[in-house]
Amino acid sequence: MYHEKLYRIAYDQNQQLNTLVSIEDVTQKGKSLGIYRDEVLRTYLNLLRLELISTEGVELSLKDKYILRLEETIAYLREHQEILKNLNNRDEVAYSLATFTADQGGLGNLANEILVLLTVGNLQAIYDKSFVIKKDIDKFLEQSEALLSPEIERASFETNRSLDSAKLKLDSFWVDVIRRGQGNWYLSKIYDDLPKTMNPIYVNLSQSISYLNELLNL
Amino acid sequence: MNSRNIHTEVSQTEFVDQAQLLEADSGKKFKWQDLKNNKNLRPFYVLIGLFFFVVFIFVLRLLMQAPPEQPKEFERAEELVELSPLNKRVYDLREELKEHNPTRQRLPFPQVDLEFNIY
Numbered sequence: 001m002y003h004e005k006l007y008r009i010a011y012d013q014n015q016q017l018n019t020l021v022s023i024e025d026v027t028q029k030g031k032s033l034g035i036y037r038d039e040v041l042r043t044y045l046n047l048l049r050l051e052l053i054s055t056e057g058v059e060l061s062l063k064d065k066y067i068l069r070l071e072e073t074i075a076y077l078r079e080h081q082e083i084l085k086n087l088n089n090r091d092e093v094a095y096s097l098a099t100f101t102a103d104q105g106g107l108g109n110l111a112n113e114i115l116v117l118l119t120v121g122n123l124q125a126i127y128d129k130s131f132v133i134k135k136d137i138d139k140f141l142e143q144s145e146a147l148l149s150p151e152i153e154r155a156s157f158e159t160n161r162s163l164d165s166a167k168l169k170l171d172s173f174w175v176d177v178i179r180r181g182q183g184n185w186y187l188s189k190i191y192d193d194l195p196k197t198m199n200p201i202y203v204n205l206s207q208s209i210s211y212l213n214e215l216l217n218l
Numbered sequence: 219m220n221s222r223n224i225h226t227e228v229s230q231t232e233f234v235d236q237a238q239l240l241e242a243d244s245g246k247k248f249k250w251q252d253l254k255n256n257k258n259l260r261p262f263y264v265l266i267g268l269f270f271f272v273v274f275i276f277v278l279r280l281l282m283q284a285p286p287e288q289p290k291e292f293e294r295a296e297e298l299v300e301l302s303p304l305n306k307r308v309y310d311l312r313e314e315l316k317e318h319n320p321t322r323q324r325l326p327f328p329q330v331d332l333e334f335n336i337y
Contacts, residue, residue: 004330004331007334011336027336030334030335030336033334037332040330041328041330044325044327044328047325051325090336094335094336097334097336098335100332101332101333101335105332105333107327107332108327108332111327112327115323115325115326115327118325119318119320122318123318123320126311126314126318129307129311129314130311133304133307133308133311136304136307137304140304194320194323195320197320198320202315202319202320205315206312206315209308209311212308212311213305213308213309213312216304216308217305
């Protein structure tokens, strides 16, 4: 933010004065801001990359594809930063900044797509754990012969139904993403409405976990 | 000559003549003996007496009043509920779900200008 302010001041001064000093100043400030921008984006994308690797629920083909894209972008940023550091000519700096805009204009969309994947991946991971816990509860109830009780049997059935409903929604989402999300920023468009889109799955999972808890306390 | 002029042309020395009369009135001293003999003041004495009596009762009541009881501090009864392993797993899962509420975004894209240039 600080470097951006300095750049803005230098840019405005150059627009008004257009002296040699102001031209030199805006060149230096622009170059400096470009270097810092590369640094910020590299750090941010690296965080996203680590988060994506550690999130279990993301569909594997999508996960690999986006990790690769992140790594390519990080490498581009590193290279761009190194080049920019060694530039002194005004036209070269301007060209480098323009190239960045042309190459990485969709960086925000890429980040948004990964954020959507992380959100759904986390919900998928919670579903997977819920499913495993339900199996373990069933085993426990079988051992204690509690499943013979019609009340517990009905509760178990309702829990299964709630979990199946969550699974259906998650599966439908992944299928849709794989089918439609081929380089048209489909996921990025979902990001703008993410809470609303994900709310039914979240509510479904929340209900399933409440059922699991009730089932154990019956 | 109109009435306004008549007033403005009154001699100022007239006030000096009247001054003796005024001094005679204000010089009359207040005497308690006169009040004692005045029977019309009895209701006033009764009112004063009542006022002091009420003040006395009020002060007495304040002094007799027991100090206010300190509100009892709620004793924290820390009840340690031991969860079974399955209950614990369900509890942890609920916490995890809360943490991943889709309305919260932990890593939003930083506010950087991707399009700035020096020209």
